[in-house]
Amino acid sequence: NAGVTQTPKFQVxxxxxxxxxxxxxxxxxxxxxxxxxxxxxxxxxxxxxxGAGITDQGEVPNxxxxxxSTTEDFPLRLLSAxxxxxxxYFCASxxxxxxxxxxxxxxxxxxx
Amino acid sequence: xxxxxxxxxxxxxxxxxxxxxKCTYSVSGNPYLFWYVQYPxxxxxxxxKYITGDNLVKGSYGFxxxxxxxxxxxHLKKPSALVSDxxxxxxxxxxxxxxxxxxxxxTRLKVLA
Numbered sequence: 001n002a003g004v005t006q007t008p009k010f011q012v013x014x015x016x017x018x019x020x021x022x023x024x025x026x027x028x029x030x031x032x033x034x035x036x037x038x039x040x041x042x043x044x045x046x047x048x049x050x051g052a053g054i055t056d057q058g059e060v061p062n063x064x065x066x067x068x069s070t071t072e073d074f075p076l077r078l079l080s081a082x083x084x085x086x087x088x089y090f091c092a093s094x095x096x097x098x099x100x101x102x103x104x105x106x107x108x109x110x111x112x
Numbered sequence: 113x114x115x116x117x118x119x120x121x122x123x124x125x126x127x128x129x130x131x132x133x134k135c136t137y138s139v140s141g142n143p144y145l146f147w148y149v150q151y152p153x154x155x156x157x158x159x160x161k162y163i164t165g166d167n168l169v170k171g172s173y174g175f176x177x178x179x180x181x182x183x184x185x186x187h188l189k190k191p192s193a194l195v196s197d198x199x200x201x202x203x204x205x206x207x208x209x210x211x212x213x214x215x216x217x218x219t220r221l222k223v224l225a
Contacts, residue, residue, distance in 0.1 A: 004155075033213065035215075040121075040159035042118075043156075043215040044215070048211060050211050058212060059214075072179050090155055092156075093154075098163055099161075101148075101156075102144075102158070103157070106155055
């Protein structure tokens, strides 16, 4: 099992550009989520999904879109990048909402 | 509003001494509680969780945590710290009524040789 994979590992964007962060898991997990990690603020939930076709907003959803067309994939789209979105982004998955989450290696995004 | 507090940004402990990393939470109902560890430039790794049952939970790498409902706390403990335990530790809570996880701001543990 590859577990949770994220691409790219690093990305630099200019303000206003759009991009998609990819996340995939091969564990047949129903629950997937996206977090951003900023110094002194821990991890904050952006969006999450409890199954294919079902998504919901987390704590900091503005400026981000998600979709879940398959169980395996949960891409995060930045519509118009802003410097405030400079962060490290983690994708995670779990078998259910009550089980432990498996985290990907992260994507370090810089918006200039 | 749901919240998780880790009151210490950093905890220093000598190798071989017991360690405690504190976590308190505020959530409606009975929560699921978790501890994760993050090593430099890595994703988070699961350590242990409390769902129900025995208040003392044992997890990976010799760590354990005690759930205290009256104090709404879930402190992480280890009887004898190792230098390799040095990392960033996160407490997290999930309200059983929702699927949203709330993480604390993290506590950096430094074990001194």
